[in-house]
Amino acid sequence: MDILKEIQTYTLDIYSGGSNEKDYAYRAVIGLYGTDGPIIGGLYFHRDANTLPKSDAQDVSGYVWCHLLWSDYPSILDMLRNESPVFLRYLDSWAMASLTTSPEPVGEGE
Numbered sequence: 001m002d003i004l005k006e007i008q009t010y011t012l013d014i015y016s017g018g019s020n021e022k023d024y025a026y027r028a029v030i031g032l033y034g035t036d037g038p039i040i041g042g043l044y045f046h047r048d049a050n051t052l053p054k055s056d057a058q059d060v061s062g063y064v065w066c067h068l069l070w071s072d073y074p075s076i077l078d079m080l081r082n083e084s085p086v087f088l089r090y091l092d093s094w095a096m097a098s099l100t101t102s103p104e105p106v107g108e109g110e
Contacts, residue, residue, distance in 0.1 A: 003062065003090045005040050007099075009033040010080055025051040027070040030080070032088055039063065041088050041097065045070045055095035064090045066097040 011031040017024055030043040041064030046052050049069060057065045066088075068076065076099065080086060083101045090097045 001058065001062075001090075002092050003058070003064070003088070004100075005034045005088050007032045007040070007080070007086045007088055008035050012077075020047060028073055030076065032064075034088075041066060041090075043068060043076060043099075045073050056090065056097040057095065058090050058092065058097075064088055064097050066099075 010033065012028070013031070014028045015024065015026060025046055025048075026044050027047045028045040030045075031039055032041045032043065034040040040062065043066045045068050047070055052067050052069070056067055059065070079099060079101075085102055087100050087102075088097065089100050
C-alpha cells in the first residue's frame, strides 16, 4: 500500500560497537513518528553496503523500513532539522521509501 505520512518527531540512536565483532548491520537508526504519536517508520543506516537489502519494506502495521548507508546520515539529519514539513513516502509498486518535502519556492534560502 502506498503511503504519505507527515513526520512530526524523531528519535536518534547511534551505535558504537567498536570493531563490530557481532556484525550488527546498523551504525544508526532514526525513528520516525507521525501526527498521532505512533512510530511510522525507521531509517536504518548500514555500516556497509554489503548489508543493504535490495528494497525497502512496509509491514502489515504500516511501519516503513528505510535502508540507507551511514554516509547518508548527515544529509538526512540536516533535512529533518531544517525542513518543514517532511513526509515519509512508501511506494509499494517499487518497494522503495523516501523522505520528501512539500514544494518550496526557488531562492527561499535556508
